[in-house]
Amino acid sequence: MSHTLLIKNMVCARCKMTVLQVLKDLGFKVQSVELGRVVVAERENYDYTNLEIELNELGFELIKETTEAMVEQVKIALIETVEKGDADFILSEVAKKLGKNYSALSKTFSKHEGMTLEKYLINLKIEKVKEYIQLQQLNFSEIAYSLNYKNSSHLAKQFKSVTGMSMTDYKVLQNWERKSIDQIV
Missing domain, CATH: 1.10.10 (Arc Repressor Mutant, subunit A)
Structure with missing residues (x-):
């Protein structure tokens, strides 16, 4: 038998590794780990109190509601x-x-x-745009296409309305003020 734990702010591969290590250190028998979800073997002697404390210290949170x-x-x-x-x-x-x-x-x-939901998705996309600009992986048109914008001018308008600056200004400034994904809301 197994038990599923839902964990808030677990948003990347590094988060998965960190949570997995905490669980192993506390003696949990982990069956699978996905973003936001961990399946552990059912046991009565798991220390959920310490798990919650450890996760909170690392910026994660057990979801109960x-x-x-x-x-x-x-x-x-x-x-x-x-x-x-x-x-x-x-x-x-x-x-x-x-x-x-x-x-x-x-x-x-x-x-x-x-x-x-729409605003949250826009904010996620804008943070992804910042990442692409910082890493110089794609030009503005390619970024717009990869994020499902009709064209680069639509993305440019949205970027400016969210950040207060143009994508070009952001690129030139090289002041890479990005939010981590778990801090968008």
Whole structure:
């Protein structure tokens, strides 16, 4: 038998490794690790109190509430989508993936996070744009295409409205003020 733990702010491969190490150090028998989710073998003598303390010290949090778990699943789905560069992605697909009604999911997300799903996705994309600019991997048109923008001018307008500066200014300044993904909301 197994038990699933949902963990907030677990948003990258490094996070997975860190959480896995904490669990192993505390004697948990880990069966699988995914972003935001860990499956452990069921045992009565696990020390969940120390696990919670250790995770909190590292910026993670055990999720206990159903609504919070759903919001975290939405965030993970959106983060994975942006990281994959899924140009054909539509927000309503997140709801389908989670087996929820999009309208209800959107309202729950907005109420819980104080930001709409659309705004959260835009902020994720803008942080990805900053990463691409900093790493000089793609030109502006390629960045726009990879993040599902109709054209680079649409991206440029959105970038400026979120950051207050143009993409060119951001590139020239080389003041790489980026937010970590878990700090967007």
